[in-house]
Structure formats: C-alpha cells, structure tokens
Amino acid sequence: MIFTILKVIGIILLVVLALILTALLCVLFVPVKYRAVGSFDNTDIRAKAHASWLFHLFALHIEYADETDGYIRLVFVKKGLFADSLGDNYEAFNDDVMDDAAKTETEDKVSENTGNEHKIPADESEHITDEQAEDECTARTHNEYRSVTDENQHIKKQTKPTHKKTYKKPHKKSHKKQFKDKSDKIKNCIYKLKREYSDERNKAAFSHLKKELFIILKRICPRKLKLIMVYSTGSPDTTGISLGILACFPVGYTNRWRITPDFESEKPYAKGSFDIKGHVIVISILAATLRILFDKNCRRLYNRISR
Incomplete structure (x- = not known):
C-alpha cells in the first residue's frame, strides 16, 4: 500500500517537472514572430502589426x-485593446443621461402633485366649515412662525466669523528647473562615460559591450524588410541627392527595395507600401545579456559609473 502511494506521488512529481521543463524550453527556444504591413500616401497612413x-x-x-x-x-x-474602453465610456454616458431624464420626470411629477394639493375646487370651498377655517388659520400662523425662525437662523449663520484653515501647497519646481536638472544628469552621465572610455583599463569592457549589443540588434532586426516607394522632394536636385543617400545603406539593396524618384513633380510627396517580417528567440538575447553580466570588465565598469 505504501509503495503504491509513493509510486503515485513520484509519477505526479515527474509529470509536474516535465510540464515545467517543457514550458521553460518553449519560452527559451520557441520564437516570437512579428509582422507589420501597410501603405502610405503622404499623410494617409494605414498599417497592421x-x-x-x-x-x-x-x-x-x-x-x-x-x-x-x-x-x-x-x-x-x-x-x-481600444474598443472596450470606448464602449464602457459610451455606456456610462448613456446611464448618466437616463438617470438625469428619470430625475427630471420625477421632479415634474412631484411639482404637479404639490400644485394639485394646494388647489381647492370651487364646489368644495362652499362646504368648508368654521372648524376647518380655524385649522387653516393655525396652520398658516405656524408656517409663518417657522419661516421667521428659519430666516433668523440663516442670518446668524451668515454673521458668524468663519475661520478658514490655510493650506500651503508644496513648492513645485518649474518646468525650466526640472528640464535643467534632467539635462545636468544626462551631462554628468555622458561625462562619466567619456572619462571611463578614455581609461585604458576600460577599453576591453566597451569593446565587449559593443560586440554583444550588435549581436542583440542582429537577433531583433527583421529578416524581411520590403519597401516600394515613389517620391519627390519638389525639385530634381534634392530628389537625386536623397536617392544617392538612400543607395549608400546596404539594407536597401540587400532587401531589393524598389524606390522610384519622380524628377518631374513640383510638389513633394511620397507614396508606397512596406512589409516587415521577423522573429526573436529569447535564448539568444538571454545568452548575450548573461555574457555581459558575468564579464568582470563590464562589472567593474558598472561599479565605477554607479558611484
């Protein structure tokens, strides 16, 4: 009996470990695929990702x-991602409108009822007795007395001295000062990097970082980058100059971009389509990150900059 229980527990543990190992291998080795396609015609841009x-x-x-x-x-x-939030706001707006409409209807009904209560038909006014007249007079005097007391209390409240608590708002930095502080921090970081880069002992760390960052960018960059475009800058000389600049980048002719300049157009425009496709494997990026973290030169550089 005990051996069967232990056997069942062992099988369950093995299944759980196998599931965890399978999930880990999927996260590390199954690629994340991405694709973006679209078209553009000056400011009219349509894209899907x-x-x-x-x-x-x-x-x-x-x-x-x-x-x-x-x-x-x-x-x-x-x-x-976007439609639900708009739908919720629309429903909330409709609910508020319906509540306001219901409130106005109830207020109209109450006002009508109160108006009807104070009206006395002509036929019934003839049959009012002396006792009812006396009750009405006492009710009127009571209401007048209550109105006078309410007015006196309102006047007393207005004449009472009000001691307002003064709340001092915390001093906020101006936008210029905040921008200046951020720019000073960026300048300090750039100065530290320049100082450390000029040191001969840190050259190995910077070269290692450069190598690993290029590896990460290579793994992230798309495998397919297709572009079809017809453009003009408005003048033939600048159109030819821009075409020469685009031809200098190898990403264009390796992916066989089809870029057609329009030298006859007098207005600047650009229209075409693009198709971007690629994938990312987590194990490659994780390996490059671990190589950076476990490098002693990179750790020493990080400790010097973070001081």
Whole structure:
C-alpha cells in the first residue's frame, strides 16, 4: 500500500517537472514572430502589426487607419485593446443621461402633485366649515412662525466669523528647473562615460559591450524588410541627392527595395507600401545579456559609473 502511494506521488512529481521543463524550453527556444504591413500616401497612413508566440496561442494585433484598433489573445480568451474602453465610456454616458431624464420626470411629477394639493375646487370651498377655517388659520400662523425662525437662523449663520484653515501647497519646481536638472544628469552621465572610455583599463569592457549589443540588434532586426516607394522632394536636385543617400545603406539593396524618384513633380510627396517580417528567440538575447553580466570588465565598469 505504501509503495503504491509513493509510486503515485513520484509519477505526479515527474509529470509536474516535465510540464515545467517543457514550458521553460518553449519560452527559451520557441520564437516570437512579428509582422507589420501597410501603405502610405503622404499623410494617409494605414498599417497592421501582429506578434504571436507558440502557434498563435498568444497574440497581439494592432491596426491603424482612420482609428486605432487592436486585440490581445491569451490561449482562447480574446480581449480588445481600444474598443472596450470606448464602449464602457459610451455606456456610462448613456446611464448618466437616463438617470438625469428619470430625475427630471420625477421632479415634474412631484411639482404637479404639490400644485394639485394646494388647489381647492370651487364646489368644495362652499362646504368648508368654521372648524376647518380655524385649522387653516393655525396652520398658516405656524408656517409663518417657522419661516421667521428659519430666516433668523440663516442670518446668524451668515454673521458668524468663519475661520478658514490655510493650506500651503508644496513648492513645485518649474518646468525650466526640472528640464535643467534632467539635462545636468544626462551631462554628468555622458561625462562619466567619456572619462571611463578614455581609461585604458576600460577599453576591453566597451569593446565587449559593443560586440554583444550588435549581436542583440542582429537577433531583433527583421529578416524581411520590403519597401516600394515613389517620391519627390519638389525639385530634381534634392530628389537625386536623397536617392544617392538612400543607395549608400546596404539594407536597401540587400532587401531589393524598389524606390522610384519622380524628377518631374513640383510638389513633394511620397507614396508606397512596406512589409516587415521577423522573429526573436529569447535564448539568444538571454545568452548575450548573461555574457555581459558575468564579464568582470563590464562589472567593474558598472561599479565605477554607479558611484
């Protein structure tokens, strides 16, 4: 009996460990795929971006045209990113409008009822007895007395001295001062980096960082970058200069971009389409990050800058 219980517990533990190991391997080795397609015609831009992982069980989709729309999917649960918030605000606005309408209706009904209560028909006024007249007179005098007392209390409240508590707002820095402080911090960081880069002992750390950062960028950059464009800057000389500048970058001719200059147009414009596609593997980025963290030269450089 004990051996069977231990056997069942062992099988359950093995299954749990296998699931954890499978999830870890999926996170490390299953790539995150992304793609973005779109078109542009001067200021009219239309684009779609989609990122997915693990056979599209986890996905993020965003569209941009006249309005921005998108959703996120976790396994079989799909939730909108922008439409839900707008819908909630619209429903809340409708509820507020309905509540206001209901309040006005009830106030109108109450006012009508109170007006009808004070009205006395002509036929009934003839049959009023002396006792009812006396009751009405006493009620009127009582109401007049209450109104006079209420007015006196209101006058007393107004004549009472009011001692307001003075609250001092915390002193806030002006935008110029905040900008100056941030710029000073950035300048100090740049000065520290220049000082450390000029030191011969830190050259190995900077070269190692440069190498690993290029590896990370290479793993993140898209594998496919297609571009079709027709453009003009408004004058033939600047159009030719911009075409020569674009031809200097190898990303254009390696991906076979089709860029057509328009030398005859007198107005600047640009229209075309693009298609970006790639994937990211977590293990490659994690390996580069760990190599940076465990490098003794990089650790010493970090300790010197963080002082």
